[in-house]
Amino acid sequence: DAGVIQSPRHEVTEMGQEVTLRCKPISGHDYLFWYRQTMMRGLELLIYFNNNVPIDDSGMPEDRFSAKMPNASFSTLKIQPSEPRDSAVYFCASSFPAEGNTIYFGEGSWLTVV
Amino acid sequence: QKEVEQDPGPLSVPEGAIVSLNCTYSNSAFQYFMWYRQYSRKGPELLMYTYSSGNKEDGRFTAQVDKSSKYISLFIRDSQPSDSATYLCAGCLTSGSRLTFGEGTQLTVNP
Numbered sequence: 067d068a069g070v071i072q073s074p075r076h077e078v079t080e081m082g083q084e085v086t087l088r089c090k091p092i093s094g095h096d097y098l099f100w101y102r103q104t105m106m107r108g109l110e111l112l113i114y115f116n117n118n119v120p121i122d123d124s125g126m127p128e129d130r131f132s133a134k135m136p137n138a139s140f141s142t143l144k145i146q147p148s149e150p151r152d153s154a155v156y157f158c159a160s161s162f163p164a165e166g167n168t169i170y171f172g173e174g175s176w177l178t179v180v
Numbered sequence: 181q182k183e184v185e186q187d188p189g190p191l192s193v194p195e196g197a198i199v200s201l202n203c204t205y206s207n208s209a210f211q212y213f214m215w216y217r218q219y220s221r222k223g224p225e226l227l228m229y230t231y232s233s234g235n236k237e238d239g240r241f242t243a244q245v246d247k248s249s250k251y252i253s254l255f256i257r258d259s260q261p262s263d264s265a266t267y268l269c270a271g272c273l274t275s276g277s278r279l280t281f282g283e284g285t286q287l288t289v290n291p
Contacts, residue, residue, distance in 0.1 A: 070223075099278070108283035109224070109268065122278060157223055169214075169279060171223035 070172035072158050078178045084146040087175045089158030090139055099159040099169065100133055100143050109157070115141065148179045183207050186269055186282025195291050199256040203269035203282045206250065210271035213245050214279065215254045218266045227267075228254065259289045 071090040079085055091098045099114040113123040118135045126133070130149070135141040145152055155176050161169040186203045193199055201215075212231055216224035228243040230236045236243045244253040252269050266284040 109281040111278050111280070114278055159223075168226050168229060171216075171225065173223050174221075176221075 070158055070160055070170055072156075072172035072175050074175055075173065076176045076178075078180065079148055081149055081179055082147045083179075084144065085148045085152075085177060085179075087143040087156050087158075087177070089141045089143070089172060091141070091158070091160030092162075092170055093139070095160035095162045095170075096138070097161045097163065097169075098135060098141050099157075099161070100141070101157040101159060101171075103155045103157060103174070104153075112143070112156075145177075148177075150179045153178050181206055182282075183280045184269060184271055184282040186285055188283050188285060190286040190288060192288045192290060193259055195259060195261060195289055197259050197289070199254075199259050199263070199287060199289075201254040201256075201267050201269070201285050201287070203252040204250055205252065205271050205280075207271065207273075207280070208247075208250065209273050210280075211274060212272045213243070213252050214270045214272075215241075215243055215252075216268040216270065216281075218268060218284065220265075224268055261289050261291050264288045 073088045096117050100112040101109050103109045112125045113133045114121055115135045133143045155174040157171050157174045159169045159171045184205045215228045217227045218224040230243050230245050233245050233247040240257045242255040266286045268284040269282045270279040272279045
């Protein structure tokens with residue numbers, strides 16, 4: 067399996083622009099997570115889905131952030147409008163609990179908002 | 181107070197040393213505990229996974245959980261330069277639920 071696939075790997079955008087991050091989870095995994103990592107705050111869970119349904123979005127910082135999972139093989143995290151403080155690495159991860167709660171992470175999307 | 185606390189380091193040791201990495205947590209309902217390793221500019225990868233209290237060994241790595249003191253440890257024996265990475269501990273309530281991570285400890289093993 068190719069693992070969790072994220073795109074883009076790197077993005078530099080101007081403040082106020084819309085940013086869309088994409089994720090393809092591992093086939094057969096029914097949980098999908100979006101995390102954000104910064105030096106100051108470490109790894110923070112933004113939102114997670116089970117069978118394409120959002121379960122907990124309490125980590126989404128504000129209304130500028132939204133996430134969707136239209137099907138089992140695709141999810142997006144959108145930031146509109148983007149701000150410099152959104153600069154971070156955004157990780158998508160997926161899991162299949164019957165495998166013992168192993169959560170597999172993608173390589174991350176490195177976002178810089180200038 | 182963060183739910184999972186971890187000394188960020190950095191920690192620098194000579195090759196061959198025994199490394200001890202530690203975390204404390206505050207949520208007594210946590211049942212599953214993990215250690216992830218993250219190389220520079222890469223995503224975290226699962227190293228060890230334990231359920232409830234006890235020890236688990238995998239090669240040079242041993243994970244310990246003491247639920248009475250809410251303490252999680254990872255020991256690395258015969259450390260190698262390739263072990264240089266950031267190590268993240270995490271806890272969660274049930275299988276499949278959200279993981280709560282510590283901030284990670286940066287480890288360097290010097291040849």
